[in-house]
Amino acid sequence: MAGRLKIRVENVSKIFGGNPTAALAKVRAGMGKAELLETSNHVLGLHEINLDIREGETFVIMGLSGSGKSTLIRHFNRLIEPTAGRILVDGEDVLALNPAALRRFCRRKVSMVFQRFALLPHKTVLENVIYGLIMDGVPKPAARDRGMQQIELVGLAGFENHHPGQLSGGMQQRVGLARALATDAEILLMDEAFSALDPLIRHDMQMQLRDIQARLHKTIVFITHDLDEALLLGNHIAILKDGMVRQVGTGASILMAPADDYVARFVRDVNRARIVTCGALAEPGQVFANPQAASGASGWVIISDGCGGHGLMRAGTGARNGEAKLEDAITIEASANVEEAFGALARRDRPLVVMTDGRVSGLLGWQTVLKALERNDGTIGGPRC
Structure with a gap:
């Protein structure tokens, strides 16, 4: 896992040519790469690059x-x-x-x-x-x-x-x-x-x-x-x-x-499905110790058995009178990509429970996945066929 800041690039610019300082002033005034080359025979290599690398x-x-x-x-x-x-490396x-x-x-x-x-x-x-x-x-x-x-x-x-x-x-x-x-x-x-x-x-x-x-x-x-x-x-x-x-x-x-x-x-x-992780898409999921504790909640909730196991329940389905029906929870690691979750998502009647280091990160359903895979043009950026 990445740690403290290692490299910082601050406003780095590079102009190739005989008078780069004068050329840089033109770029800062709004001149583009093509115009700079045409008018002054200078090449814009970089302009005001800022990066933090950990x-x-x-x-x-x-x-x-x-x-x-x-x-x-x-x-x-x-x-x-x-x-x-x-360019600073370890602050130097x-x-x-x-x-x-x-x-x-x-x-x-x-x-x-x-x-x-x-x-x-x-x-x-x-x-x-x-x-x-x-x-x-x-x-x-x-x-x-x-x-x-x-x-x-x-x-x-x-x-x-x-x-x-x-x-x-x-x-x-x-x-x-x-x-x-x-x-x-x-x-x-x-x-x-x-x-x-x-x-x-x-x-x-x-x-x-x-x-x-x-x-x-x-x-x-x-x-x-x-x-x-x-x-x-x-x-x-x-x-x-x-x-x-x-x-x-x-x-x-x-x-x-x-x-x-x-x-x-x-x-x-x-192929977005191979890049986007389940953890990145997980939506908040409420975790309760028992169905009765979830009586005031809405949507799908997670019921913990206190020993690392989980069940799923639609809030308000008989929790108050003890008739709540728990569904089996299908879990998946937050680090798994969406493509790896397709098989588990085949049961569209319930979301997946997304886990990180043994703890619940949230819930993931088909609608969330489809929305995430949708490109700007409305097509789906999933596996290539």
């Missing part, structure tokens, strides 16, 4: 080609310097670091995984993984031990003495991931890390990253142009267009309430 979360920055996402991630370790703004302004402090920051606090692997072809897998450690002065035996731990973590044990040219694309990307993890950096920057891989290998890498993140709880900033990948990996997602943030939120919140027409079109064809 410790231990996977934060996805996504957008189409030219949206500014790769430009933005390169500001985190100052591969690109901004025209304006600040990265942009204010002198060269020596920046080198320490890049060696120990942040690691990067590139799209095209960036491996040294003449070195073995193990030598690639520990290269940064050796450059940082770690004794070779200790570096080898740490490198082998990461090689095993990414599933490449037995390949440590192979060279990159002897490996598949997916295996080479695992080497890049192991190299980034070997430094034990708190922040992992991943710039289109899986986009060059075949679909099946790409999915394997996505699932492996999720598994590694569940164990290590790194702060990951992940860049992608693929919405399905963003929804699969991201705790929070920022959608960029033309260098500006259009919306930030969880995958479910963006699907349920797109900020504008651009975002709505972007997410239109997503």
Whole structure:
């Protein structure tokens, strides 16, 4: 679970060209990206980006080609310097670091995984993984031990003495991931890390990253142009267009309430049933110790037996004279997605009881699910047929 604030991006703007300060003033006065390029031969990369990234979360920055996402991630370790703004990591302004402090920051606090692997072809897998450690002065035996731990973590044990040219694309990307993890950096920057891989290998890498993140709880900033990948990996997602943030939120919140027409079109064809959780849709449900206690309530109520079991009752159905009829309660975890609930929702005569850590979160019925899956055009964004 994400913790305290780790990274804060404050009003970061980037203009490419000979006089970026003057060009930025024009953008702030209302000039758009196309007009700026036409009139001054400057390119608007980013404009007043503000983001909060919490410790231990996977934060996805996504957008189409030219949206500014790769430009933005390169500001985190100052591969690109901004025209304006600040980037704070643990409260420290990265942009204010002198060269020596920046080198320490890049060696120990942040690691990067590139799209095209960036491996040294003449070195073995193990030598690639520990290269940064050796450059940082770690004794070779200790570096080898740490490198082998990461090689095993990414599933490449037995390949440590192979060279990159002897490996598949997916295996080479695992080497890049192991190299980034070997430094034990708190922040992992991943710039289109899986986009060059075949679909099946790409999915394997996505699932492996999720598994590694569940164990290590790194702060990951992940860049992608693929919405399905963003929804699969991201705790929070920022959608960029033309260098500006259009919306930030969880995958479910963006699907349920797109900020504008651009975002709505972007997410239109997503299978919402696989993204939206039962907990996100649960409506408040009243819990009573017995039917008599629910005599003044309305709608469906939950009756607890005090031992973790629950029943359902329509309030007012004979509770006062002891003739109340309890229905069996079907429970589902709040973390389950809506698609996983379809079977349980087949009994449309009663709602599901949604549970979180053994406690009742609320009730979920078919009408709520159908409303949640309905797109802006009135069609249903459920499973593709």
